[in-house]
Amino acid sequence: MILSIIGLVLIGVGIFGFFRRRTLKNHLLSLKLTASSTIAELQQMQQSITQELGQPGAFCELVKLRGKLHCKNPLTAELSQRSCVYYKSSITEKYETVEWENDSEGKRRKVRRTKTRKVNHNESQISFLLEDETGKIKINPNEAKIDAIQVVNRFEPANSQGLSISWGGVSLNLPTRFDSDYRTLGYQYEEEILPIDIEISVFGELRDQDNELVVKRPADKKQPFLISHKSQDEVVQDQEKELSNTIIWSTVCPILGVILLGIGLITGV
Template sequence: MGIIGGILLVVGIILLVIYFSNKRKFEEMYTVETSTTAALRDVWQGVADEIGAGSFEQKTEINGVIECDQPIESELAKERCVHYRMSVERNWEEDYEEEYTEKDPASGRMVRKTRRGTRKGSDSVANNSRSTKFYVRDETGTILVDPEGANIDVEQVIDRFEPSSSVSRGNISFGGRSFSIGTSRDSGRRRTLGYHFKEWLLPLNRRVYIMGSASDRSGELMIQKPREKGKFLISLKSEEELIASAKSGMTWGLYGAIACFIIGIVLMILQFMR
């Protein structure tokens, strides 16, 4: 009972962290003013004329469509985009044998026993991500975006499992790319089940919401990671959807934390009273 109470208190702390994380996200999105690309350029030009270029920095939100003259190509789906992230994992299973001790009900002694079974797991074969600068176009014009350091809400385009029989001469191919697996991946009781390919990307010509810092510190006005503390978010979801999600996270995090704290404390008190 006391152990369960302790676990609930830990869960309550985790939920409280989730609550405050969503609260900060909600407050920042709610307080940062949404702007247009033309309005940002007007403010930037005024500051540059008055005190010189390179000193402008302003938190902002913009909405628009992704454009890029020289997009990158994702590794697996071979789609043109401005950001992608991919992973290849080897899924395996293995037989195991482990010793443990428990109290014998007849003699009351601690006896050593052996447990046997099969467990599954995975390990990484390949993991990569890549981004490029792009423009966001709204009804007033365009502005450059540097996605370096952003929390990017991407779209999953690949989620595919290939059985181990797909391996040929120590390699497995997908999307025109060959991944070296090796010829002796299986050892002892561990057996390869197959390979899981995943890829996420930020595609061209999609409407995007961006919260970051409009700055000319790199010599050109662009949206980029804030120099000081602050969120840098690029999302295919609308601001309204993100605010609704943050509100939901706040609600579940707060009430869940309160419930876990109350139940956990009650269980620990009952344990001490026994």
């Protein structure tokens, strides 16, 4: 039965992968077909359409932009304390615990395993301005896939007194345990941010809202909404690599799943 269950799970993973790679193909096609624009070109296009129709709010266009990120009132990242418009921070406990399992002879024995659990996770973002050599435009990053820069990645070993960290007006006490069945090894700190005044690439939908141009998530959910510190070419290359990897595992998993399911049904294992 175990092999049959594993086989069914792998088949399910393959089905998920089929839909995932279709989504990635659509995103990649959109990224390649959408022409790069300057902010001035888009502003002129919006003004022309507004004048032609006689009312604001009609302009809507998929765009590919590159420029510098600006924000007058940025966020402060929790761990690094750096100014940014987006951050994602986490603290993960690494520990050893004792579990019981059956050996090959069916006897119960203790096994020490290393595991992790997330004890703190925070993510925050705000709207900002993107500036190129021709002008500025507002970006609303809500629901965007954000490729940020990792600025914190460190591990602090535990001690018997525990660990305590603080940032801004927030403090967190991290307890430690040392006994025969549970031992805290330490805590992993990680944080990634979109800092201000860096060059970024944005792929999304430009809309005219209250006579103001804003880039936000496309109304068509099949279209990509990406914000990255990488160049436009690098973003496309990353999408191509992800699609290639998805094609591989989404093809291998169902084949292996069918094989295991067949073996499980035949042998009853």
